[in-house]
Amino acid sequence: MSSPIPDPIAAGLAAGWQVTDASTLQAGRTLEADVVIIGSGAGGGITAELLARAGLSVLIVEEGGLKSSQDFKMREADAYPALYQESAARKTRDKAINILQGRTVGGSTTVNWTSSFRTPPGTLAHWQRQHGLAGYTVAAMAPWFALVERRLHISDWPVPPNENNDLLRRGAQALGIPTAAIRRNVNGCWNLGYCGMGCPTNAKQSMLVTTIPAALQLGARLLTHARAERFVLQGERIASLQVTALDAAGQAPTGIKLTLLAKHFVLAGGAINTPALLLRSNAPDPDKLLGRRTFLHPTVISAALFTQRVDAYAGAPQTIYSDHFLGVDPIDGPIGYKLEAPPLHPLLMATTMGGFGDQHAQTMRMFPHAHGLLALLRDGFHEDAAGGAVSLDSHGNPVLDYPLSPFLWDGVRRALLAMAEIQFAAGARSVYPVHEMAHHYTSWAQARQAIEGLPFKPLLARVVSAHVMGGCAMSDDERLGVCDAQGRYRGLVNLSVHDGSLFPTSIGANPQLSIYALAARLASGLAQALTGKPAPGFGTDMVAPA
Amino acid sequence: MRRRSFFKLGLLGACTVAAGGAVYRLARGPAPLRRFELDGEARAALAAIVPAMLGSALPPGAPALARSIDGVRTAIHGLPLAQQGEVQDLFGLLALAPARRFVAGVEGGWQNADPRQVAAFLQGWRLHRLATLQTAYLALHDLILGAWYADSASWADIGYPGPLPELS
């Protein structure tokens, strides 16, 4: 039975949107536009709509495929290979950290969990003080946040949290730890819980159903299954972008190549991918900054079992958070962490729980009673948390080398302790801090003693990441950033970067809203620079007939 | 097995694995980017490892085992080609006769592997000080368990209702 939900992408394609699936091309070609945008995620989508509204001809290049609500069947087995980088199994060089990043039209915004936070004032202040970003005050960014919050329907979500999130609230409350509700970019959400597999009802206001359709409606073009290989440079200009067509599965090149010409290029491939493209292009990088200071919000997980049903797969995935542990120490002191709850779907749970055999099977049979908490470590603010470095392997693919230092492990230990205590305070029967040598502990005292004694080394403690940031930092100071504060790449006159790789540190909060606001600010400036006219704002939800 | 022999075996095993990758590559040539192929040796290894990995989640009988192996193959095919190559190397390592004996502690081939031996081998690699073996264990863990529980046929056993049928 096919879904009764109308698919706005299908409708748009039928109405004549210019979308080309490069996997179907039989011969190479040269394409030209005023602006070529690489990446259709948070930065690329916002930029595409604003530049299209400014009257520029825009061509968006996306490595992933075009999947929309009619394709989103809410199954992990389908979603991970189709919508994520490396089948949701992208890892750091030593395989110690598993990275979730989107690879599809809409980028990571198509598969994220809708959590929307403005860049914390402490982060902005740190950028001003330490990273030469004088123009990034709370007041300067506020109107951009307001603009994108309206555009993407970001607001308080009035529905009460599901049990998985409410247990965080109750456990924290019992310990006197404050929590609050997460704002979400949703419009008419059905409270299903499948955000991570693509929203089947189009309630999630990802780039896929907002800015990309708006841009396409205004005549922008979209090229999918197209990997941007490298820029061809001519002195200080980018002469062209070389693109490789991929097969329909997005795995192997078809042999077809395209050349893209433009007056200006906007690189919005996201962290890891953006620095990689620049490295492949031998972009100017006198201070060897490219790819360095790539941040991950290294994340650790605590799983618990409760007597009551938790059904952690059901209902909006993230609705409660606590920033308490970000404020205990100064921002450049011992590493702080943000607490949230992850949704638990079968594949995710099965791979997250360590161990195997009968014990693992027994735990899985308790699935409806399982609860998850995660801690996002705020990396980038201390010299011992200087992030990782992106380099290229022999095939030209990016590899992130992210060392896990004792400074970070200290944060991991504290986070696991805090989460276990909260889970027991909420009434957990047992808590399993995700570590190859941990067990299911049945009391807080037992858990505390065990966690204090666990050896913290890569591959023993499971560390994951869903937020990649940095690697192509912006700064007023050219020794601190390859880009200036307007996102213009130093040394190349017609290149801008509009994505999370610009961040000089991690954000300390789920980054999508920070990227939207930053991209809106930068794209508006770019539109003005390219057209000579002040940039227009965004349009309405339903675009007026042409 | 006496302590000293055990250490010698471990050291030998470690050297073998470290060289094993290189040996494997020398034996089989450089790795072009190709789709993963589940050959007979790899299938035999999986057939022995899957029951140990899944434990009581795996119903008895050939169909269930085939389902799991199929799921693993599908999951591997979803990976980028470079990663598929790595998995191919992993199975190659498991299948190489000398490596099998020294490294896995499993004598006489995967077909004759005792389940407890396989479980012990998995546990050994899980906590091994050699990162190569740890990552190999983690790869097997995620592939086998991930594929099994991503399959809707496994959902009834864990009480997962699945997505709304009207929207699927």
Next chain:
Amino acid sequence: MIARALRWLMLLQVLAALGLAWLLWQAGLRQAAPALLLGVLGVLLVRALIVARNFWHSRRFAGTPAPQPLGAAAATRLFVGELGANLRTSSWGMLRPRLSVPATPGQGAPSRLPVLLIHGYVCNRGFWAPLSGQLAQAGVAHGAVDLEPVNAGIDDVLPLVERAIAELLALAGGEQVVIVAHSMGGLVARAYLRRHGGAQVARVITLGTPHHGTALANLALGSNARQMSRPGGQPNAWLAQLDADEPPHTRTLITSIYSQHDNIVAPQDSARLPGARNCAYAGLGHVALASDPRVLRQVLSEITIVSEVGAAAFASHRC
């Protein structure tokens, strides 16, 4: 009662057109057809001016951010579309308030939940002629309520709604209805949910409803107009109370469809209801919302979805 008033008004307009034609005849235009034509145009001009004045008035209270500006072609379409919709409803549809009757349901077509139509300020069920036709064509059982008296407070007409729902369910079977409401009707629907809860309501779709009031109601008459007003630029006390009384899960039952360029709801943003599903259109007038093909497509689509997937999936009773 509205129908009768509108018929009298129509008579008045006909007489005015004839009167104008006679004046022109007296002034020297001695041909019947042109004189009559000019008479009719004269009346139309007056009606157009009234609509224009609404647009002008609503722009003054547009609020921030200002609605996206329309090009000349789109602005013309907006005005002409709204004038046309006005004429069709007040000079035809509401004079003979009858709903279309659906074809026999079944016959392989998927059955949908019955739909209750609630009109707005000083209207009657005849307002719904275009949507009723489409519902009938789709085989959807539907009914309407005529809110009387015309100036009654919103809470006072709730018994009419309650009875209409009961009758509709008795006729069509089933346990739940979908409410589609225009303008003030949307506030009636929310007031109904406040008093009776949502057990019998699967979804509420509001068209051009001033959920936070409208400046134009400050000048209108009746208790209901007061309940839609914005004294001092803020929603009045009745609306504030409705907002405060509304539990979060009720919001999730509501889809609010509105136009950025509405000429009756000002600020146009007033129709945006946090927590509900909000869909903004551009280039549509207030009355035109209820007959625009795109809006009607969306309305029918939502009725279909709720009917097929069930209200349970929409509602958030999990929490």
